[in-house]
Amino acid sequence: MKIFLLLLPAMSIIVLLFFGGLLIGLMRSFNYMPVIGLTDPDFSAYVAVFTDREFYLSFMLTFHIAFTSTVISSILAIGAALLLRRSFAGRAIVNFLFQLNLTVPHLVGAIGMLYLFSQSGSFARLAAEWGMITKPSDFPALVFDPYAIGIILQYVWKEIPFIGVIILANMQSIGEDYESVARSLGASKWQTFRYVLLPLIFPGVLSASVMVFAFTFGAYEIPAILGANFPAALPVLAYRKYTDVDLAARPEAMAMAIVIAILSAVMIYFYVRYSRRRVRG
Amino acid sequence: MHQEPVLTRSFRVLTGIVLITWLILPLIPLAIWSFAKGWFFPDILPKTWSLRAWEYAFSDTSGVIDSLWLTIGISLAATVLSILVGVPAGRALGMYKFRGKEAVELMILAPTIVPGIAVVLGIHSVFISMGLNNTVFGVILVHLIPTLPYMVLVMAGIFANYDPAFEAQARSLGASAFKTFWYVTLPAIMPGIIVGGLFAFLVSWSQYILTLLIGGGRVVTLPLLLFNFATSGRNDITGAIGMIYILPGIIILILTAKHLSGRSGAVGGFGQI
Amino acid sequence: MKHALKMALLASTFAWAPIGASADTADGGALIGKPWEEITELAKGGEVNWFLWGGSDNINQYVTEFIGGILKDQYDITLNRVGLSDTVEAVNIVLGEKESGVNDAGSVDMIWINGENFRTMKQGGLAFCGYTETLPNNALVNWDNPAIANDFGVPVEGCEVPWSKAQFAFAYDTARTENPPRSIGELLEWVKANPGEFTYPAPPDFNGSVFVRHVFYHAAGGVDSLLGDFDQAKFDEVSAKTWAILNDLEPYLWREGQTYPASIAAMDQLYANSEVNLTFNYEPAGVGINIDNGTFPPTTQGYGLTDGTIGNTNYTIIPFNSPNKAAAMVLQNVLLSGEAQLQKALPDVWGTKPAIEMDRTSADVQAAFDAIVVHPNVVPAAELAKNALPELQAAWISAIEKGWLENVGQ
Numbered sequence: 001m002k003i004f005l006l007l008l009p010a011m012s013i014i015v016l017l018f019f020g021g022l023l024i025g026l027m028r029s030f031n032y033m034p035v036i037g038l039t040d041p042d043f044s045a046y047v048a049v050f051t052d053r054e055f056y057l058s059f060m061l062t063f064h065i066a067f068t069s070t071v072i073s074s075i076l077a078i079g080a081a082l083l084l085r086r087s088f089a090g091r092a093i094v095n096f097l098f099q100l101n102l103t104v105p106h107l108v109g110a111i112g113m114l115y116l117f118s119q120s121g122s123f124a125r126l127a128a129e130w131g132m133i134t135k136p137s138d139f140p141a142l143v144f145d146p147y148a149i150g151i152i153l154q155y156v157w158k159e160i161p162f163i164g165v166i167i168l169a170n171m172q173s174i175g176e177d178y179e180s181v182a183r184s185l186g187a188s189k190w191q192t193f194r195y196v197l198l199p200l201i202f203p204g205v206l207s208a209s210v211m212v213f214a215f216t217f218g219a220y221e222i223p224a225i226l227g228a229n230f231p232a233a234l235p236v237l238a239y240r241k242y243t244d245v246d247l248a249a250r251p252e253a254m255a256m257a258i259v260i261a262i263l264s265a266v267m268i269y270f271y272v273r274y275s276r277r278r279v280r281g
Numbered sequence: 282m283h284q285e286p287v288l289t290r291s292f293r294v295l296t297g298i299v300l301i302t303w304l305i306l307p308l309i310p311l312a313i314w315s316f317a318k319g320w321f322f323p324d325i326l327p328k329t330w331s332l333r334a335w336e337y338a339f340s341d342t343s344g345v346i347d348s349l350w351l352t353i354g355i356s357l358a359a360t361v362l363s364i365l366v367g368v369p370a371g372r373a374l375g376m377y378k379f380r381g382k383e384a385v386e387l388m389i390l391a392p393t394i395v396p397g398i399a400v401v402l403g404i405h406s407v408f409i410s411m412g413l414n415n416t417v418f419g420v421i422l423v424h425l426i427p428t429l430p431y432m433v434l435v436m437a438g439i440f441a442n443y444d445p446a447f448e449a450q451a452r453s454l455g456a457s458a459f460k461t462f463w464y465v466t467l468p469a470i471m472p473g474i475i476v477g478g479l480f481a482f483l484v485s486w487s488q489y490i491l492t493l494l495i496g497g498g499r500v501v502t503l504p505l506l507l508f509n510f511a512t513s514g515r516n517d518i519t520g521a522i523g524m525i526y527i528l529p530g531i532i533i534l535i536l537t538a539k540h541l542s543g544r545s546g547a548v549g550g551f552g553q554i
Numbered sequence: 555m556k557h558a559l560k561m562a563l564l565a566s567t568f569a570w571a572p573i574g575a576s577a578d579t580a581d582g583g584a585l586i587g588k589p590w591e592e593i594t595e596l597a598k599g600g601e602v603n604w605f606l607w608g609g610s611d612n613i614n615q616y617v618t619e620f621i622g623g624i625l626k627d628q629y630d631i632t633l634n635r636v637g638l639s640d641t642v643e644a645v646n647i648v649l650g651e652k653e654s655g656v657n658d659a660g661s662v663d664m665i666w667i668n669g670e671n672f673r674t675m676k677q678g679g680l681a682f683c684g685y686t687e688t689l690p691n692n693a694l695v696n697w698d699n700p701a702i703a704n705d706f707g708v709p710v711e712g713c714e715v716p717w718s719k720a721q722f723a724f725a726y727d728t729a730r731t732e733n734p735p736r737s738i739g740e741l742l743e744w745v746k747a748n749p750g751e752f753t754y755p756a757p758p759d760f761n762g763s764v765f766v767r768h769v770f771y772h773a774a775g776g777v778d779s780l781l782g783d784f785d786q787a788k789f790d791e792v793s794a795k796t797w798a799i800l801n802d803l804e805p806y807l808w809r810e811g812q813t814y815p816a817s818i819a820a821m822d823q824l825y826a827n828s829e830v831n832l833t834f835n836y837e838p839a840g841v842g843i844n845i846d847n848g849t850f851p852p853t854t855q856g857y858g859l860t861d862g863t864i865g866n867t868n869y870t871i872i873p874f875n876s877p878n879k880a881a882a883m884v885l886q887n888v889l890l891s892g893e894a895q896l897q898k899a900l901p902d903v904w905g906t907k908p909a910i911e912m913d914r915t916s917a918d919v920q921a922a923f924d925a926i927v928v929h930p931n932v933v934p935a936a937e938l939a940k941n942a943l944p945e946l947q948a949a950w951i952s953a954i955e956k957g958w959l960e961n962v963g964q
Binding site: 005006009010011014015018020021022023024025026028033079080083090093094096099101103104105106107108109113116120121124125126128129157161165169210211214215218219220224225235238239242253254257258261264265 | 304311323324365388394399423512516533
Binding site for chain 3: 317318319320321322329331333337340341342343344405406409410412414415493497498499501505506508509510512513514515516517518
């Protein structure tokens with residue numbers, strides 16, 4: 001009973017808002033909404049979504065963005081955490097910037113990346129100054145590009161500190177005793193890391209990277225600022241459909257939202273299973 | 282600790298420098314743009330400097346300052362609500378074993394796994410019929426979806442290492458339930474509340490699409506203003522609003538930074554999934 | 555800090571109330587034909603939420619300070635300017651409200667609008683109609699002009715009020731380009747001779763779409779055969795030619811046409827930084843404003859095409875479910891006034907062309923209007939008007955946009 005009362009407020013919010021929203025979206029995606037006179041559910045919205053070539057291109061692009069960003073940021077975050085747990089000159093500054101970066105909203109980061117990496121951005125200007133390029137089009141296309149490099153750079157920038165802070169906290173609570181033991185038993189630095197430290201910090205890395213994956217798979221404003229016009233990331237596509245003045249596109253947007261939810265959950269399931277096996281095996 | 286070889290140490294320092302540069306890099310052009318008037322390729326620095334963007338940002342017309350307070354208000358409200366609701370839930374999940382616990386955990390974590398855009402479209406149509414769309418309260422409510430899981434996660438981590446024996450002692454010495462909570466429980470879980478609250482605040486602070494849809498353009502938070510100017514090519518004003526937008530987060534970080542690192546274990550709650 | 559606390563408190567405690575509930579004038583029918591004094595009396599003390607594109611500081615300033623000032627001082631009405639990234643967002647809000655049965659407590663009181671968005675509003679029954687005669691300043695509007703009485707071919711029929719006129723124009727940098735192409739035919743040659751220096755925003759971007767229509771007119775050999783109702787056979791014939799031209803052009807575009815800028819603002823940035831060497835806009839006065847605010851190099855020069863450019867009128871509309879219709883009508887009346895239209899025409903304010911007949915305004919306003927010196931880098935409206943092309947009907951436009959996405963964009 002006590003547990004029930006403790007959980008009640010949080011569960012009500014999650015169930016009503018989150019699952020409620022999901023349910024309404026689901027009903028709407030089947031064109032079923034008795035309140036506004038839609039009583040004959042059908043699959044037309046899903047048919048429309050799954051027969052649209054852009055949907056598949058968008059899905060592949062979004063998956064590529066989320067997967068690549070998550071893997072790169074996780075690996076670099078582990079490296080950064082290893083660096084930051086030792087003391088060295090300037091560690092305090094890096095530590096502070098690390099946390100500072102956590103507070104900077106993605107939207108600001110995306111705009112900053114645009115100014116840095118566009119073909120006439122800061123790096124292109126430096127390249128021109130040093131005589132490496134003569135005109136903007138000589139500079140590689142890193143934003144609005146088909147490989148979403150700008151988007152991935154933004155996520156990597158923003159997520160290294162997020163994952164890193166969590167790993168650092170884990171490392172500190174674990175301490176260095178296990179590693180000292182391993183080293184004294186003759187394990188190399190790499191072996192100590194691979195077989196002692198990594199499995200210990202792994203749960204933290206995994207849950208942080210799951211959050212990163214889900215976020216990068218579902219974020220709207222970053223691909224909207226840095227992404228190519230076609231194909232657009234799935235959330236951008238869903239939002240475009242939702243704000244289409246043709247009301248018929250709304251169930252399609254809902255269907256796409258449901259597909260995003262399912263895909264995101266399924267991919268995370270496999271991601272967790274696979275990476276657990278890799279690290280423990 | 283044995284002495285590190287010079288090579289290793291200089292490698293460390295070098296990587297540290299690269300990391301520092303990388304972390305602040307995207308903010309630099311933003312800051313320069315806010316003082317620039319016309320800054321074209323291939324100029325490394327603007328030829329003309331100007332305070333125009335800042336004047337506009339601080340003018341009544343732009344609404345930036347009103348929007349700053351509104352955004353702070355919304356994020357604080359979402360944070361406080363997350364704390365009020367998340368602390369009990371974290372206690373239940375961190376301290377007790379019960380049937381269906383895994384299902385409850387999964388449900389609470391679901392919003393961190395399922396992207397917001399997938400739920401907000403459905404919520405939007407419900408809120409319209411409830412009259413909650415275009416209201417500040419509606420926006421605060423919808424911000425709870427992404428903020429609450431962070432709060433519960435952190436608190437579950439804290440309560441997992443929490444010893445309820447102290448509470449029992451206080452009660453047996455005659456302290457009221459409220460006094461026990463205030464003098465015993467609260468100080469013990471404070472680091473978690475601070476870290477969870479910080480995350481909740483930051484998550485709410487950076488919401489764009491949830492606010493845009495539920496607020497219907499009427500609840501104008503800073504990211505909405507920023508997006509308007511960023512997509513209209515006014516890089517100077519974008520730069521100024523961007524600088525204003527990141528300031529509160531930095532202030533809050535300075536106030537709470539010591540809890541983020543250190544051995545409080547609050548952040549460690551994220552290892553719970 | 556005190557202010558902060560106050561706002562935070564406000565945000566959390568009064569959050570239940572929809573922002574700004576005021577004197578309810580949702581019943582538009584009751585307002586039609588009422589004496590103007592009664593309408594201003596009803597509107598007094600209320601507010602009006604005007605949704606319009608918010609990405610231009612000078613337009614924002616004109617609306618909030620000049621128009622908002624008049625409303626406050628003379629009518630005691632509070633103007634809330636709601637900035638949008640895209641007008642369709644506002645149309646979508648009204649649409650969603652209608653679907654959910656919100657028929658008299660909508661959140662949008664007025665939208666800056668034209669073209670397809672207007673068609674959606676009118677055909678979807680989302681507009682408040684039939685009231686324009688009630689506005690005193692309606693007398694300044696020349697409804698006999700078909701370019702005013704029809705919004706992209708859709709008869710206005712009292713469902714919106716004109717605000718400004720605009721005509722498409724190109725712009726180039728005299729420091730970079732000596733002889734810019736001066737017709738669509740020349741442009742197509744020029745792009746091939748100067749690979750990578752041209753692009754256009756992907757439709758349905760408003761300006762990208764109108765550029766494609768210029769090519770469409772060119773492919774049809776003139777606009778005359780396209781006027782009137784949508785003609786599928788004609789469309790098939792001309793569009794096939796248009797897509798062939800545009801696909802043929804693609805390898806010579808910016809980034810070999812593999813991607814297109816998503817918006818005109820993105821393309822303006824490309825132009826400003828020499829990534830491309832031409833830009834264009836439906837609002838020719840933007841060149842002057844953009845030079846003054848540092849978005850464009852000062853050597854930018856606007857110009858028209860010898861084979862003509864498309865002109866249109868933009869309007870303001872009141873949604874059917876606006877609860878503040880009286881205040882919105884007062885706002886529209888203020889916008890139509892000679893003083894407001896004059897202010898808007900000043901080159902350092904906005905420089906856009908009035909939608910009213912200036913010779914119907916007071917002598918003072920006329921004199922001031924005649925004395926306006928156009929920004930030297932902006933192509934004068936009168937010069938552009940010599941070669942003006944009409945807009946097609948909205949059905950043509952959606953077909954062209956859809957066709958472009960399927961045949962060129964993907």
